[in-house]
Amino acid sequence: MNQPAQQQDVPGVEKKLDPQADHGEQSYRGSGRLEGKVAIITGGDSGIGRAVAIAYAREGADVLVSYLNEDEDARETRRWVEQAGRRCELLPGDIADPAHCRAIVQKAVDAFGRLDILVNNAAYQMSYDSLDEIPDDKWDYTFQVNVTAMFHLCKAAVPHMKPGASIINTSSINSDKPNPTLLPYAATKGAIANFSAGLAQLLADKGIRVNSVAPGPIWTPLIPATLSPDAVASFGKQTPLKRPGQPAECAPIYVLLASDEGSYMTGGRYAVTGGMPIL
Numbered sequence: 001m002n003q004p005a006q007q008q009d010v011p012g013v014e015k016k017l018d019p020q021a022d023h024g025e026q027s028y029r030g031s032g033r034l035e036g037k038v039a040i041i042t043g044g045d046s047g048i049g050r051a052v053a054i055a056y057a058r059e060g061a062d063v064l065v066s067y068l069n070e071d072e073d074a075r076e077t078r079r080w081v082e083q084a085g086r087r088c089e090l091l092p093g094d095i096a097d098p099a100h101c102r103a104i105v106q107k108a109v110d111a112f113g114r115l116d117i118l119v120n121n122a123a124y125q126m127s128y129d130s131l132d133e134i135p136d137d138k139w140d141y142t143f144q145v146n147v148t149a150m151f152h153l154c155k156a157a158v159p160h161m162k163p164g165a166s167i168i169n170t171s172s173i174n175s176d177k178p179n180p181t182l183l184p185y186a187a188t189k190g191a192i193a194n195f196s197a198g199l200a201q202l203l204a205d206k207g208i209r210v211n212s213v214a215p216g217p218i219w220t221p222l223i224p225a226t227l228s229p230d231a232v233a234s235f236g237k238q239t240p241l242k243r244p245g246q247p248a249e250c251a252p253i254y255v256l257l258a259s260d261e262g263s264y265m266t267g268g269r270y271a272v273t274g275g276m277p278i279l
Contacts, residue, residue, distance in 0.1 A: 001236075001245050004218065010126075010138050012221025014046045014073050021219050023051040024248035025080060027157065030058030033259040036070065038112040040104060040240045042066040042095060042153070043122030045074035047220030051247035052119055052254045056109035057084035058257055064089040064108040065124065073221075087112070094098035095122055096144040101152035103159065115160040117258045120192075121170040122151040125185035125226050139184050146188035147195070163207025169196045171212040171269060178279050189214075193269050200267035211257045216273030219244040240275030 001019065008016050028051075039056050041053045043049040044065035050073070053063050063081050065088060067074045072091050081088035083185075093100040108115055124145040128134045150169055157167070175193040178186035193212050200210035217223075217236040225230050236244025248273045257270070258263045271278045 003232060003244070004236065005233040006224045007229050007232070008221060008225040010225045011068055011070060012225030014076070014221055015083065017219070017221060017224070021047065022246040024054050024251055027248060028055050028058055028251060028254045030055070030060065030084070032272070033059045033146040033255060033261065034117070035060030037061040037116040037258070038108060038114050039117035039119060039152070039258065040064045040066065040108050040115065040157070041121055041165045042104070042149070043118040045077050047191060047222060048215065048218060048247045048250045049119070049121045049148060049160070050077045051251040052121065053088070054080045054084070055251040055255050056117070056258070057086040057088070060086070061117065062087040062112050064091060064104065064111065066091050066093070066095065066104045067241045068092065068094060068122070077130065082147050095149035095153070096141060098148070098152045101149050102156045105153065105156040109160050113235045115157055115185070116165050118153060118157045119170070119254060120153055120167070122149070123185070123222070125182055125222065127181045127227055127231070128183065130263065131183070134184060142184040143188055146185070147191045150192065150195065158203065158206070158208065161208050164260065165208045166262070167199070167210045168254055168257050169206065169210070169212045171196070173214050173216045173271070173276055173278055175214055175269070175275050177276070196269070197267045204266065209257070209262070212269045213250065213253055213257070214269050214273065214278055215245065215250055216271070216276050217244045218250060219246055236274065239273065245272060245274055249276055
C-alpha cells in the first residue's frame with residue numbers, strides 16, 4: 001500500500017483517509033464463536049475498533065461502541081454491526097472522565113443485560129520532537145485516556161462479568177520499542193501491557209481472562225491526525241512486510257482472545273506488527 005503525505009485534525013475520520021482502510025467489511029466471515037455475547041469496544045467508531053466491532057458482530061455478539069465525538073464514523077460502524085444482524089449501542093464522550101467510563105459499562109448492562117467482553121482500545125497520541133515540547137496537560141491527558149480510563153472501565157466491568165469473560169487491552173509495539181517522538185503515548189502502552197499481565201493474575205480466580213494486543217503500524221485515522229505528512233507517507237515501510245497493516249488484519253486475534261477457543265490464554269501480549277519482533 002502506498003499512502004500519500006496527508007494530515008487531518010485530531011482525532012481524525014475515516015472518510016478522509018487516502019487510501020481507505022480495510023476493516024473487513026467485505027472479507028470477514030463469522031462462525032458463531034461469540035454467539036450471544038455482549039462486548040464493549042472503546043474507540044469502536046474507526047480503525048482497529050471498527051474492525052473488531054464488525055468481526056464480533058459477525059461472530060454473533062452485540063456491541064456497545066464508545067467513542068469521543070466522531071458521530072459519522074460511529075454510525076457507519078453501527079450500520080455494519082446491524083447489517084450482521086446484531087444490536088449496536090453508541091455512546092459518545094471522553095473516557096478521560098471516570099464518571100463517563102462507569103456510564104459506558106452501565107449503559108451496556110442496561111441495554112443488553114450482561115457483559116462478556118471489554119475491549120479497551122481508544123487511545124490518544126501526539127508526536128513531539130523534544131521533551132520540552134510536551135505540554136504538562138497533554139502528558140496528563142494521554143495517561144488519563146490510555147491508562148486511567150482502562151482502570152476505571154475494568155473496575156466497573158468486572159462485577160458484571162462471569163467466568164469465561166474476557167478483557168482485551170490494546171497496547172502497541174511501542175510498549176517495548178518506544179518511538180522517541182511518541183514518548184507520552186509509548187509510555188502508556190508499556191503501562192497497558194504491564195497492567196494487563198498483572199490484572200490477568202488478579203482475576204484468574206474469577207475465571208476472567210485478560211490479555212493485550214500489540215499492533216505495529218496500522219492504517220487508521222489516528223495516523224494522519226497525529227503524525228507529520230512525511231511520517232505518514234513513509235508509515236509502515238520500516239516493517240519486514242514493507243507496508244502498514246490494515247485494521248482487518250488485527251481483528252482475528254481480538255476474536256480469538258474473546259472466544260472460548262482462547263480459554264487458556266491470559267496474561268499475554270500478542271504482536272500484530274508486520275514482522276517487527278516484540279520481547
